[in-house]
Amino acid sequence: MYAQVIVDIVHENVAHTFSYRIPEGMLLSVGQRVEVPFARMVKEGVVVGLTDTCDVPPEKLRDVRAPLEDYPAVLPQLLTLARQMAEASHCPLAETLRLMLPAEMRGGRVGVKTQTVVSLAIPMEEVDAAILKQGRAQKRRMLLNLLRDGEMHPVEELRILVREPMEALHTLEALGLVAITRAEVLRRPGGEISDKVIDPPLTDSQQEVLDVVLPELQAGRGRYLLHGVTGSGKTEVFIRLVRHVLTMGKSAIILVPEIALTPQMVSWFRARFGDTAAVLHSRLSAGERFDEWRRIRQGQARVVIGARSAVFAPCEQLGIVVVDEEHEATYLSDRHPRYDAREVAAWRSENEGATLLLASATPSILSFAKARRGDYTLLEMPHRVHNRPMPQVTVVDMRREMEGGNRSVFSGLMMQKLRECMARGEQAMLLMNRRGYNSFVSCRSCGLTMKCPNCDVALTYHLTGGDGRLHCHYCGYIADTPTACPQCASKYIRYFGAGTQKVEEELRKLLPGIPVARMDVDTTSGKEGHAKILDEFRSGRARILVGTQMIAKGLDFPRVTLVGVVAADMTLNLPDYRSRERTFQLLTQVAGRAGRGDTPGEVIVQTYKPEDEIIAAAAKQDYRAFFETEFSRRRTGLYPPFSILSRLLVESPSEVNAHQAAEKLHARCQAILETHPAWKKRVLMMRMDQPGIKVLRGKTRWHVMFKLLVNPVTEEFVAALTELAREPIPGVEVYFEYNPTTMM
Secondary structure, three states, X not given: OEEXXXXXXXXXXXXXXXXXXXXXXXXXXXXXXXXXXXXXXXXXXXXXXXXXXXXXXXXXXXXXXXXXXXXXXXXXXXXXXXXXXXXXXOOOHHHHHHHHOOHHHHHHOOOOOEEEEEEEOOOHHHXXXXXXXXXXXXXXXXXXXXXHXXXXXXXXXXXXXXXXXXXXXXXXXXXXXXXXXXXXXXXXXXXXXXXXXXXXXXXXXXXXXXXXXXXXXXXXXXXXXXXXXXXXXXXXXXXXXXXXXXXXXXXXEEEOOOHHHHHHHHHHHHHHHHHHEEEEOOOOOHHHHHHHHHHHHOOOOOEEEEOHHHHHOOOOOEEEEEEEOOOOXXXXXXXXXXXXXXXXXXXXXXXXXXXXXXXXXXXXXXXHHHHHHOOOEEEEEOOOHHHOXXXXXXXXXXXXXXXXXXXXXXXXXXXXXXXXXXXXXXXXXXXXXXXXXXXXEEXXXXXXXXXXXXXXXXXXXXXXOOEEEEEOOOOOOEEEXXXXXXXXXXXXXXXXXXXXXXXXXXXXXXXXXXXXXXXXXXXXXXXXXXXXXXXXXXXXOOOEEEEOHHHOOOOOOOOEEEEEEOOOOOOOOOOOOOHHHHHHHHHHHHHOXXXXXXXXXXXXXXXXXXXXXXXXXXXXXXXXXXXXXXXXXXXXXXXXXXXXXXXXXXXXXXHHHHHHHHHHHXXXXXXXXXXXXXXXXXXXXXXXXXXXXXXXXXXXXXXXXXXXXXXXXXXXHXXXXXXXXXXXXXXXEEEEEEOOOOOO
């Protein structure tokens, strides 16, 4: 027998299978990881085929050295998915196969954790007699009594009940009464266990959705977009669908966009399904992630909750994939191989006969457009649970505040409502979608803005422990704040703009004695960073939660009655065609955090553009009005979904090399189009330019941008661009990006 192996090397020259002889007595399966000789090295690989014939000359064949596990690590359906993604991304199969496995498995960076355990070595009915024979040996008597339940007990557990038990245990072992062995122990993520809860009664809208989806779920089909307002009970619908899937003997994947949402979602699911729920995300330790993956692979956990990469969980008999907050850009991977988790979820559902459910209070323009043309079945939940009212939204014109002499980050109305909220013993959330203390630092004399030496961006001032420093949010560069301008030596250094740190500090000054928590990248860097802050707020130990966009979605705190948006224009003015969509989504989502309990909610939105139609639509929580306006604007401007935006992005430490490579690629593209008139007709725009961020992490950047018509012929040109990006250029990296999250 021969094994066809994809060797774990990502390079075009080896982007094919290699044949290896299977030694006599070695049993292998498709999807199994193996160790194989490769040139003068030993490499890991995945078996993608087994044959009884081989066209490689016998003298050139080499043997598989060993299997790395005694089971296929890559399920057949995930091998199919890897091939599908490799074809769509025009990348080697080795690259997409890596997505199907925990990174910890490659190179054996983590292993099975074991602990010393003790169990009885005699029948249960002989225990009483054995205890009597121990005479006055109190420890041995106690240990035998503890072990009489017939279970294996970790020594660490016994140490809690019996002081220094090892000598007594070794004596009992020598007498043949107990067995001391090593056993595997699973590393479990902490902080998500919850008491069992009783199912709440369903609303009419929830029942209507279930009545539509359950028959299709039973039949193993259906693609849905669930548009439910914030607080309408979408999660309860997910739970009921998952329960039905489990009764069918199938499994489920629930995707969430932010790690911050994972502990809450896991808590809800474990309260209903116990240990059959597993969690996968990047903040787990290597051991936890490896063990949770193995629980899923072995069928011990059949409900998987996690961020983007959980779409590759090794679930067998998949019944449903839910993509919560489907509008979020975090579902797009910006690392190679680039992928959209929503698209991958659709592929898996189609391949494996599972139902796909996308859900959001603010669906993406693309998804809602697909639902309108029939690609998805549109489901709607237009009312909150218990018919709770939507929060009352008030828009404050910050231009009038400045004219009145208010230089604070808070309007007069915002402070009034905060004081009233605190006086009632309730909670508030404040959104400031920029971290740090000040946005940038500049010289008042010459106008110089302090920039990162590695990136073409302004440094952000952070105030931590009273020691203020300048930080780059792209590469991590940190510098001391200058006392004089490095260009003109002036001492007139000024600080501009505000971030979450400044908002937090202002609150502590204006509301002394009110505990404030802050949630941004700086405060959630630890392993349990998100969970600790959310627990502090949920328990009431913190009364006000200040945060970036990570607090805006999915979180459910019944005591929050006030939400404040400190600077609503921040995302509106970004140079991106999606900035209006993202602003509407962010404002609508954060407003939805208010009034989710029995007390009605209120939202204060501070803006310098109260007349903007996006701000107005968000204030009214009117998704339909927003969609019609934005869809019309995109049709007029020929933006997605009416076109495809793509680019060849060039990066190099050498400014000259980057520019020359971009010019060369631009010329190649022009030549390709001249020889393919059908492709040329589909190109609405092609331009060579520098992105908004011209230098990033020490590399100069150029791009060749395209706006393309949506057409099958266009995909041929896209494939050609992908291949062009893979042609090596010395000293330069080239990436092809298809509808990227940003053109910056």
